[in-house]
């Protein structure tokens with residue numbers, strides 16, 4: 071198993087407001103491998119967008135990384151200077167696509183100009199070569215007659231086509247990683263399906279790994295290889311996608327699946343999770359899900375520093391249910407906390423954490 075393309079370790083992000091501090095991402099760790107689509111799923115406000123924008127350090131001004139590392143190959147993006155990140159990584163090695171294409175496109179410039187500028191900002195190519203690449207990128211995302219569309223302005227495209235243009239710009243410098251934050255939310259269902267197909271196609275044909283942020287477990291089932299489940303700023307489970315649906319590990323993952331109509335047919339009964347997600351200004355101690363959890367197994371759930379337990383089916387879960395020391399009834403075999411059976415925790419060189 072090769073080392074991961076992206077390796078996030080113990081990431082912490084804090085927003086400071088006039089009265090409070092909000093730790094929107096807390097001790098989050100996950101890896102994204104070559105050519106995989108990694109989903110991040112969770113309810114509104116759990117920290118998905120914060121996590122996505124932190125990778126490229128595009129946080130709001132009042133947000134900052136207060137701990138952890140973001141390894142992209144052998145470079146820690148969390149420790150890099152802003153100018154180096156802007157020059158060498160952002161838009162070049164890693165691109166981002168947001169929910170609303172209008173936030174990424176400038177209405178006063180043609181899309182050709184926006185594409186060519188992005189290309190020439192990152193790649194040392196002639197204007198002519200940049201134009202050729204721009205046309206190729208538009209063709210890659212399925213825009214008909216791409217050469218004729220270069221001189222069009224964003225408003226001359228439909229919503230779905232506009233999102234394709236944004237994806238074309240994101241792909242124009244052949245990034246190794248594309249981060250897409252709810253890229254299909256707000257689009258018609260049929261257009262949504264087309265954009266998801268496009269992401270799969272890009273992932274298959276361009277050596278581009280994808281981090282796909284979504285609140286929609288149906289989207290995850292359709293396109294993701296592995297998925298991280300977020301709850302109140304924590305990643306509570308990271309599992310291969312079939313494991314999440316067939317054998318979810320964390321009680322929150324189970325409850326989430328049971329509460330969602332789209333996946334209802336797979337489950338016995340549709341139930342609503344009792345209670346509400348916590349206020350991130352004052353999150354519960356121990357496992358943040360414990361006040362709502364129906365499977366609390368130990369006092370440690372309320373107070374402990376939850377370990378990450380690796381399972382033989384490739385999942386990692388932060389829950390005492392899978393820790394024989396706290397849950398004597400647990401009979402499965404955990405793979406140990408520091409070594410994953412298939413070597414998935416190999417660290418990039420220079421990183422000695424976890």
Ligand SMILES: Nc1ncnc2c1ncn2[C@@H]1O[C@H](COP(=O)(O)OP(=O)(O)OP(=O)(O)O)[C@@H](O)[C@H]1O
Nearest residue numbers: 085092094113114115116117118119120130285350
């Ligand atoms: N600039 C900010 N200042 C203070 N708090 C913020 C800021 N941006 C986000 N938050 C808070 O951080 C938490 C995580 O927000 P985030 O937008 O990352 O969640 P999300 O999972 O993407 O939600 P959604 O599904 O609604 O997009 C929320 O409690 C939110 O209120």
Ligand code: NI
Nearest residue numbers: 118119120251
């Ligand atoms: Ni969001």
